[in-house]
Amino acid sequence: MNLLNECREAKRIGISAHIRPDGDAVGSCMALYLYLKKMLPEAEVKLFLETPPDSMGHLQYLKDIDSEYACDKTFDVFFALDTGSERLGKAESFFESAAKKINIDHHISNQNGCGDINVVEPQAGSTAEILYGLFEEENLDVDIAVALYTAMIHDTGVFQYSNTTPRALQIAARLIGFGFPFSKIIEESFYQKTYLQNQIMGRALMESIRFMEGRCIVSCVSRKMMDFYHVTSSDLDGIVNQLRNIKGVDCAIFLYEINLLEYKVSMRSNECANVARVASFFGGGGHVRAAGCTMKGTVHDVINNLSLHIEAEFKENEKCTMES
Numbered sequence: 568m569n570l571l572n573e574c575r576e577a578k579r580i581g582i583s584a585h586i587r588p589d590g591d592a593v594g595s596c597m598a599l600y601l602y603l604k605k606m607l608p609e610a611e612v613k614l615f616l617e618t619p620p621d622s623m624g625h626l627q628y629l630k631d632i633d634s635e636y637a638c639d640k641t642f643d644v645f646f647a648l649d650t651g652s653e654r655l656g657k658a659e660s661f662f663e664s665a666a667k668k669i670n671i672d673h674h675i676s677n678q679n680g681c682g683d684i685n686v687v688e689p690q691a692g693s694t695a696e697i698l699y700g701l702f703e704e705e706n707l708d709v710d711i712a713v714a715l716y717t718a719m720i721h722d723t724g725v726f727q728y729s730n731t732t733p734r735a736l737q738i739a740a741r742l743i744g745f746g747f748p749f750s751k752i753i754e755e756s757f758y759q760k761t762y763l764q765n766q767i768m769g770r771a772l773m774e775s776i777r778f779m780e781g782r783c784i785v786s787c788v789s790r791k792m793m794d795f796y797h798v799t800s801s802d803l804d805g806i807v808n809q810l811r812n813i814k815g816v817d818c819a820i821f822l823y824e825i826n827l828l829e830y831k832v833s834m835r836s837n838e839c840a841n842v843a844r845v846a847s848f849f850g851g852g853g854h855v856r857a858a859g860c861t862m863k864g865t866v867h868d869v870i871n872n873l874s875l876h877i878e879a880e881f882k883e884n885e886k887c888t889m890e891s
Contacts, residue, residue, distance in 0.1 A: 568686055570701040571606055573669065577643035580607070581665065583615040583658035585650035587800060590721020590756065592649045593619045595671075595694040597626050598714035599646060602702055605711075613638065615658045620801040622756040626717060627710045636661075644669060649694040651852075652681040671697055675843050676852025689854075692730040693722035699738050712745040717756060724808065725753055729838075729856050764802045767792070771806045771821070782839070783877060784810050785820040787830070787866050793823065800831070811835035817887070818842065818877050822869060825861070830869055833859045839887040840880035848876055 574580055582600055584592035593616065600614040618634045619626075636657040645665035647655055649672055652662055662668055662682075670682035673696070675689040691697050695718030702711070719739060723731045726739065743749045760768070767788065775786035788803060796802075803823055810819035817839040822830040832849075834842040835857050842858040849872070851860020862869045881887070 568669075568684055568701065571703075573667065573684065574603060574607055574610065574644050577607075577610055577667070579640065579642045579644075580610050580612045581615065581638075581642040581645040581658070581661050582613070582648065583646070583655055583662070584648045585654040586617055586656040588616050588619055589804070590623065591693045591695060591718040592616070593623045593626065594714045594716075594718025594721065595648045595698055597628065598695060598698055598702075598711050598718065599648065600631065601628065601708075601711045601714065602706070605708070606703075606706060613642075615661065617656065620804070622759075622804075623717070625752055625756060626714055641665060643667065646671065647681060648672070648698075650674070651677040671701075673697060674852055675855060676847050676858070690732065692728075692732050692735040693719045695719045695722070696732070696735050696738060699742075704741070707745070709745045709747055712742045713747050713752065716742045716747070716749060717752060720753055720757055725757055730854060760805070761802070763796055763798055764805075767796045767798050767802060768806050768809060770796075771803075772809060775810060777816070779874070779878065779881070781815050782817045782881065783820065783874070784813060784816045784818075785822075785870055786810060787821075788823040790824040800825075807833040807835050811837075817881070820870065820873060820877075822862075822866070828865060829861065829863050830866070831859065832862055832869065832873070833857075834873075836880075837887075839884050840877055842877075842880075845873065845876040845880065849873075 582596050584596050603612045614632050615636055616632050642665040644667045645662045647662050647670045668682035669684045670680040671686045673688050673691040673694050680687045688697050695715045771786040775784050777784045807819050807821035818836040821833045825831050836842045841855050843853050843855050846858035846860040849860040849862055
């Protein structure tokens with residue numbers, strides 16, 4: 568796809584990503600927004616996202632994000648980044664009514680895409696990695712580079728997750744050539760946490776439970792607990808990854824309560840389980856090693872239902888089981 572050709576005649580262009588946007592969603596959207604504003608100055612470009620987490624504060628032009636979704640006009644082109652249309656939230660109606668719908672994503676659960684034009688590459692480590700290939704490199708600038716780099720480090724875990732590709736590292740090398748303080752961005756946007764965030768993480772780790780002979784671990788944060796610590800869902804980022812880092816754990820499950828008897832589920836795994844397949848069974852999706860969904864029932868119901876499918880994944884990977 569030639570990105571600029573698809574937008575050349577458009578007077579109104581919209582961009583959005585999934586609800587509860589993470590680093591890849593925010594960074595990719597911001598990069599595309601800045602690129603289109605630069606390359607198509609005559610077009611009106613609008614960026615819609617739920618309020619980004621505080622860790623994205625280093626990105627330029629966050630003030631341009633419309634988190635109220637205040638728009639009553641249709642778009643000539645609308646981009647759905649890092650998601651299918653079903654997770655666009657309030658932006659879904661903008662996407663569906665657009666004259667041209669473009670979907671750019673890297674989630675294996677969205678292989679067919681949801682747009683008139685789909686650029687879906689499950690082998691890519693991030694949506695930003697795909698965008699970089701669609702941009703004209705000579706027209707990048709430091710603000711676009713920072714947005715792309717931020718997106719990439721968050722979805723690859725600073726290039727340590729299994730979705731890190733050789734191409735991702737090559738792109739990252741080109742991006743840091745723009746001279747921005749990349750180590751500071753990694754420290755402050757990926758690793759640094761507030762005192763309250765560390766408190767809730769400590770509580771979640773302390774109350775975690777291992778099962779399936781220790782190969783699976785689960786922890787849950789209730790709404791009451793979140794209120795006690797005065798934290799929001801964005802403060803829970805990183806807990807599931809820390810659970811997965813425990814020696815001997817092949818699959819980690821983290822859930823937090825979003826409504827009465829309703830939980831947001833995040834899963835991380837190694838090569839022993841395809842958690843995207845598990846999540847898709849419950850209407851969710853994601854990556855092979857990192858996925859999520861929303862489930863209803865008691866905590867025990869949710870864990871029991873997930874366990875059946877995770878156990879099936881373990882059995883399917885018998886070699887992995889023998890090595891564990």
